[in-house]
Amino acid sequence: MRTSQEILKIFLSSHTLGDVMGVEDKIREIEEELRKTPYNKATQYHIGRLKARLSRLRDEAVKRSSKKSQHNGYSVKKTGDATVVLVGPPSVGKSTILNRLTNATSEVASYDFTTLNVIPGVTEIHGAKIQLLDVPGLIEGAALGKGRGREVISVVRSADLILLVTTVFEIEQLDTLEKELYDAGIRLNIQPPDVRIIKRDRGGIRINKTPNVRMDDTLIKAVLGEYKIHNADIIIREDLTIDRLIDAILANRIYLPSIRVINKIDLIGRDELEPLRGMPDTVLISAATGEGLNDLKEMIFRGLGFIRIYMKPPGRKADLEHPLIVKTGATVADVAERIHRDLKRNFRYAQVWGSSAKHDGQRVGLTHRLADGDILRIVS
Structure with missing residues (x-):
């Protein structure tokens, strides 16, 4: 196991590798270092700085992928009381769900990447007119632009609610979807950090925090320093993590509600479904038979508040x-x-x-x- 001094050395050296290593290589190196390093009092400052560096690199990678993209993103005119986007890997039934819930006609096939554009549709739930968007499948690496990921994520960022769609055979894909959205700066089912940062011209870092905040001032200043913030008033009202502090500093995150939709429940036995029931923010459906779609509508209405x-x-x-x-x-x-x-x-x-x-x-x-x-x- 590496010492905190070795961790710091790796971190500092990563600043000078920009001309030698690609951004993605540096991201992977820091991610691996974080996985190997236990969090304790001796390493918390270096881990905080590594996470700050990692977040900066991810944002840089996302910006680069946006510039390299040959597409300008998808442009969809918003309509109705809210917009809901169906996000999922290819061939999990998003198009069938859209067709079942709305008057849209989205091409359905059993092969990957059937949907190459954004297909809009409108449904009415308890008098609310809700626009649903079917977007191309989101795959691993989408945050860095793979598989039209940047275009898809640009649509997701403007949504009011996200449906994370997978099947009973690919439930692990939900974690992949959430990670890709997280890496793209989209936070699901949480509120923004209760942190206020007021930058000053001088005076150093002044920290004001409520008694429930356990993060010590040295760590807070170390993370702020990675973003070249050396003069500011910081007001913290929640017992936050390093990641939440970084989100507050960057102030460019999108916070959205989401619902997990597990499709194709008609293809497995009822006893196999039992472990899936009761999962938070999750609805089990069969787009083919229509089972669970009314429950999905109710959850959409409630999820939109x-x-x-x-x-x-x-x-x-x-x-x-x-x-x-x-x-x-x-x-x-x-x-x-x-x-x-x-x-x-x-x-x-x-x-x-x-x-x-x-x-x-x-x-x-x-x-x-x-x-x-x-x-x-x-x-x-």
Whole structure:
């Protein structure tokens, strides 16, 4: 096992190998070194610096692959209340899922890379119009541009929700998909780090952290130093890891919800499915037979964080056929502004019927938070 001094020597030497080694070679070398090195008090500073270097190299590799690409990326006009992208390796049934859920016609075949372009479709779930995009299969190395990876990832970055699609025979591919998206700067099912970095011209590094933060100041400064940040105020409110600190420093990560979709459950026995049930953020389906597709729709609606609000115009009945789709936590002010900015400007009061109201027809103000299924009347 190498000593911390040897680790540091390797790390420092990697800075001077740019003309000799390719970026991918350096990435692999640092990844291997990290795998071999146990994390403890003696090595944590060097591991922190190695991870910072690795993150910089990955970003550099992604940028290089984007420049080398002969394609300009896929351009898809967003429509509806949200956009959901189906991501998966080739031939796992993404096209069949799209065709089942929407009015799209995506070519289906049993060979790899059937989908060479982005195929859009639209489905309606509880009144929400949701755009689904079927993209070419994502393979290992996609973050570095392999298999049109950069074009696919450019579409994923603009999504509101990702469906990670695989089959009952290739469940391990889910880890590959998540790693490729992670390497491309896409973080799934987590919130951004609760860290604020205010760069200064002078004064050194000043760290302000809550009592739950265990990372010591020396390690924080070492990681910041790798990004040439030597004067800044750092406010940390979560017990973060080195990777989360790096994400906060870079401030270029995309944070998206995702659902794991395991297809072709009709091809194995029910007893073989049992170990898969109960997996978090996962739905089991058969695109061929339609089994589980209603569950998938429900998970998409919940994953997007949508709620339905039914408007009641003054003197008329509530429109229960065409709900207004807003995000969980929306207030009366959000709805008023969504309908027309003058409605918020001339607001007098609102009435609410539903689970957010203490009683039917409760009078509320602009800050009242609404719940799914509420009926709302705005008086201006």
